[in-house]
Amino acid sequence: MDEDDHTISNGDEEEFEGKRKRKPPQKGCKRQKFTEVETEEIKTYFNEYLKSGICPRKQQVEDAKQKSRKKTGQIWKRSNDKIIKKISAMNHKKK
Template sequence: MDEDDHTISDEDEEEYEGKRKRKPPKKAAKRQKFTEVETEEIKTNFSEYLKSGICQRNQQVEDAKHKSRKKNGQIWKRSNDKIIEKISAMNPGLFFLTL
């Protein structure tokens, strides 16, 4: 064999293939639905946003989560973006324009 010959023999190839490792499959995130208790808590804490049809901001969600934790509520366990998505989904006037 010369130095320019970079081919791998069949024996070397089988040995190399045996050393490859597969990556384990990634675990999919498990969706957790909002409970009725959480939904009612969102309705009471964000009623002004639901009535007016405007979107709340991150600071308002943080304030509501602090109140929820003090009152032994449930929504403080959720992330801000999930709470905002839930309120947006509950808000009927947000996506429709009236003429």
């Protein structure tokens, strides 16, 4: 083996001498609290789940969101996981 095989070429040295570029900080998402209207709507659509203390599945949330949209409600704008998380929090708060 030659000594030349293990040395760094001049072109590679120039790349390492420069400063590293930092990534810009990511903007966090703004937390959006549930309004009183949305909370009341959740209580009406998911009354059975709140009484029993269990969380609904995705399909039940989708059905409730469709009803909400037809009746010009508010919860159809929220994502499924946020609604499920809210119901879970309401169940835990009740205990």
